[in-house]
Amino acid sequence: MSERQIQIEVLRYNPETDIEPTIQAYTVSCLNEWVVLDALNYIKDNLDATLSYRWSCHMAVCGSCGMMINGEPKLACKAFIHEYSDRIRVEPLVHFPIKRDLITDIEDFIAKFASVKPYLIPKEKRPISDGEYQQKPEDLLKFKQYTLCINCMLCYSACPKYGLVPEFIGPAAISIAHRYNQDSRDGGRHHRQEIIASSEGVWECSFVGACSEVCPKHVDPAGALQQVKLASTIDWYREHLMPWVKK
Amino acid sequence: MSKSNKPIVWGLFAAGGMATALVTPVLTFLTLLTALHFTPSLFTYECLHTMASYWIGKLIIFVFVTLSLWHSAHRMRITAHDFGIRSDLLIAIILYCVAAIGTILTGFSLLSIH
Numbered sequence: 001m002s003e004r005q006i007q008i009e010v011l012r013y014n015p016e017t018d019i020e021p022t023i024q025a026y027t028v029s030c031l032n033e034w035v036v037l038d039a040l041n042y043i044k045d046n047l048d049a050t051l052s053y054r055w056s057c058h059m060a061v062c063g064s065c066g067m068m069i070n071g072e073p074k075l076a077c078k079a080f081i082h083e084y085s086d087r088i089r090v091e092p093l094v095h096f097p098i099k100r101d102l103i104t105d106i107e108d109f110i111a112k113f114a115s116v117k118p119y120l121i122p123k124e125k126r127p128i129s130d131g132e133y134q135q136k137p138e139d140l141l142k143f144k145q146y147t148l149c150i151n152c153m154l155c156y157s158a159c160p161k162y163g164l165v166p167e168f169i170g171p172a173a174i175s176i177a178h179r180y181n182q183d184s185r186d187g188g189r190h191h192r193q194e195i196i197a198s199s200e201g202v203w204e205c206s207f208v209g210a211c212s213e214v215c216p217k218h219v220d221p222a223g224a225l226q227q228v229k230l231a232s233t234i235d236w237y238r239e240h241l242m243p244w245v246k247k
Numbered sequence: 248m249s250k251s252n253k254p255i256v257w258g259l260f261a262a263g264g265m266a267t268a269l270v271t272p273v274l275t276f277l278t279l280l281t282a283l284h285f286t287p288s289l290f291t292y293e294c295l296h297t298m299a300s301y302w303i304g305k306l307i308i309f310v311f312v313t314l315s316l317w318h319s320a321h322r323m324r325i326t327a328h329d330f331g332i333r334s335d336l337l338i339a340i341i342l343y344c345v346a347a348i349g350t351i352l353t354g355f356s357l358l359s360i361h
């Protein structure tokens with residue numbers, strides 16, 4: 001197994017003692033098959049126990065290890081060392097306030113995510129005795145891709161619009177709203193539209209497309225947002241030009 | 248939160264995007280051919296003039312010209328924002344006014360062709 005000496009430069013910030021974040025470098029001999037998260041774990045276990053960062057699954061499922069790696073939003077558990085040179089810069093996800101070291105404050109995202117009602121709102125109450133909902137494979141296909149989101153927030157860091165306009169509800173939250181809107185069991189679209197068809201909603205997006213580029217699960221949030229724009233535009237013309245047509 | 252009125256301009260932007268993506272490359276190519284003196288007979292002045300004298304011809308030209316205008320206006324508004332120019336309302340008013348004036352002028356000039 002080949003090994004390489006890698007300089008890992010990590011952004012450090014302790015709100016109790018530091019006025020500003022600083023960069024601290026650690027030299028780690030990394031196995032070639034390591035991911036950046038392995039290097040961080042090595043530092044934490046052997047060199048500096050004070051280093052703080054989030055992680056859990058080590059397999060791109062939990063979505064907690066998002067960070068800027070050489071300036072790009074990445075999952076640390078999916079960023080292979082062999083794809084990098086001998087110096088790797090690791091920083092917290094941009095566009096979020098730093099809490100400590102690589103840990104960001106994600107309250108804003110959580111609130112926006114919750115605001116779009118990311119759960120099934122059934123069309124009408126059904127007694128349990130009616131049995132389960134039936135769904136055809138083609139019904140599932142309409143939204144399956146959007147269920148793969150792991151809320152890692154890489155898309156929020158990649159999105160220049162979110163950086164400019166912090167009120168923007170953002171790629172992941174609008175995509176998950178779209179996921180439920182597309183679900184044949186759901187009847188809550190008009191509730192969600194109030195939020196996502198607002199100017200802080202989908203209309204803040206200018207289709208830069210960076211969200212889809214960085215998405216580790218290939219959700220294609222940019223595509224979802226375009227579909228939401230089209231559907232919202234049809235809604236608008238319906239409501240304003242044909243108000244007599246029932247929704 | 249209230250629903251945004253952006254769909255008015257976005258609808259024109261999207262339709263214009265489709266139209267320009269399909270038609271503009273062809274027009275550019277044909278213009279280039281004409282510039283090099285290879286004018287296909289269908290694209291001579293007389294031919295195009297005759298086309299514009301029919302209602303259906305007027306309609307086609309009107310739709311493509313104006314949609315392209317609205318598309319460019321909206322695209323430039325977004326680009327300005329992306330470049331960090333923050334007076335969005337002013338920019339929007341100016342650009343949409345240009346598109347609106349262009350739409351009216353296109354209408355008038357097409358109507359004057361008999």
Ligand code: FES
Binds near residue numbers: 059060061064066075
């Ligand atoms: S540790 Fe779970 S996604 Fe990276």
